[in-house]
Amino acid sequence: MAEAQMTIPKIERHTFAVLVDNEAGVLARVVGLFSGRGYNIESLTVAEVDPTEHTSRITIVTSGTPEILEQIRAQIGRLVPVHRVVDWTVDKPSIAREMALVKVAGIGEKRVEALRIADAFRARPVDTTHTSFVFEITGSPDKISNFVELMQPLGLVEISRTGVVAISRGPDPM
């Protein structure tokens, strides 16, 4: 134990799914827990997933030492409206996706190059003017970050990212 605390803590990034009752203030409880206890939120998505049961699913990407991540899971689990907490990074194989809208403005060769790269990333233009595109791109967070980086010299104006959603592989639910 003593040695473990002497070494430099290893920071990991984990993706949690939290199934909650969709009651007033439930998101504030989760977010307040993170800010109150000093945990990081790298991204967060939330929406109702079962309108008859009124449950919402929150996906949180967070980072910390393994000890902190274990605490995050336990602390979320003890919030009263929480049904389940799953850590996709350790519990079972999962896939994670994110969507982004990326606005690029330019003319001439840069504009052609932007369209060419977008095609390679399977990003599709959802708004087009003579001087700009808005691309819709879906994929892993890394893929989106790579795409954004490539758009930088080609007239990147702004980005809107959804944050990560994740689900387990195979037939079983979370």
Next chain:
Amino acid sequence: MIPQPKQMTGAEMVIQALKDHDVEHIFGYPGGAVLPIYDALFAANDLVHVLVRHEQGAIHAAEGYARSTGKCGVALVTSGPGATNAVTGLADALLDSIPLVVLTGQVATHLIGTDAFQECDTVGITRPCTKHNWLVKDIADLPRILHEAFQIATTGRPGPVVVDIPKDIQFKTGGYIGPETVVHRTYRPAYEPDMQAIEQAVKMMANAKRPIFYTGGGIINAGPKASEALRELVELTGFPVTSTLMGLGAYPASGDKWLGMLGMHGTYEANNAMHDCDLMICLGARFDDRVTGRMDAFSPGSKKIHLDIDPSQINKNVRIDLPIIADAGRAIEAMVKEWKFRDYKADRSALGEWWEQITRWRAKRCLEYRGSNELIKPQYAIDRLYQLTKGRDVYITTEVGQHQMWAAQRFHFDEPNRWMTSGGLGTMGYGLPAAMGVQMAHPDSLVIDIAGEGSVQMTMQEMSTAVQYNLPIKIFILNNRYLGMVRQWQQLLHGGRYSHSYSETLPDFVKLADAFGCVGIRATHPDELDAAINKMIDVKRPVLFDCVVDQTENCYPMIPSGAAHNEMLLCDADDHAVSDAGKLLV
């Protein structure tokens, strides 16, 4: 045929729900946004309402009531400042796991969000200092929420909850359903222990050479049966027991296995035994920083078993070898049963050596102090108070500071629920209103708040409440004119620069008692102390006791900030170099 729910107003539902949950006493303060509930209360003859003088007092009184009875404490306050004044008490109850249902009024639903008069975001403000809270927006939800509030406050790891009820909802009529019809959608606290974990734990205990029970408030919260089970387990195994501040009384201080409290102002024997043990059996405690001292030097050679009803406590501060998530009472009973079933015997020779070592630590007599014939030493005052009230039906509350630690060290408890103190939050001003709550529940008992003159002034106004309700609480003030614990730390850590820790002026507590309409008693010399204490005990009215003590006495033993369990200071003469890292700690 399903019976039709009875029609009533929201305010009447509140009163009905209180009755359905066997509430007999509530502590509160009226205001605009709770007037309909107060109107319904006017007709409720079987509910005793105690009108406090400040909402913080209501919450602490409800805490004292809850802690001394094992029941849920209930408070009723108005919107805005009523709710914000309750916040300190809520945070206090959350950290000490005290079951409270606090009802707050709110402006009418159509005014919410308009910065209306006495509006505040009560659920937003109280979210991080409650176990759960609700804003009731529809009369149809009110009965369910009230029942869930009691369930969540009192089960699992207990804690405070807030139900925020807008004024229009209190007036609206709806159907009332009883508690038996409510099943919570998500809340499922664990009670029964995993038997494999119990078997493994008991096996580890049977093989231990230097074991120790480290017990906490979880045993008190689990009810008197948990304390009984603990006593049996200790007798069976012969292991030494120490306890946190919150757990005092679960194991009797008169028991021969008792090492005294552990932690920053714990005993030398308890802390050294924690440091040197090979098996730590933590029962309903949470490895608080007051208990562990320097974390990387905390009990380095031991295996650790941790029993807690709250899974988030496992591995929070200290790595645990064997967790048990369960109610403390049921788990300890299961341990007793398992020990007997396997017919285990503790390792006698190893345990004998361990007790010899403990005897050597005890021989340090770490609670001894230099007496005086001229001045009342605060330790002497507590010792006399203990001796002169021994054998009586006595409950003790405290404020926060040196007097609290001296009380914890020197006032010995043989039963649970007799000791009410603010452990986690360290709330000065807790003890006086808490004593009122205790006295309300135990009208014939002797209820004493061991106080400091600093803390007690924070909620002094509640003496007026005590007088109104004939609550004969005894406020025993160890008056050293200093904020003593602050002064002690300034001496030890800040070069004796006593920055703003001395009270140039204080009220004359005897005259103040007179002004409140209660009894004032003062003792300034050791020779007059016994008679004064006896007088206090005999008075059947509230008492302010001004016990004028040595101004510069420090509280020892002490683990200085950033030090380990085996690096205790026993007196002022001990070297107390505190590291820079230690100075950062509170």
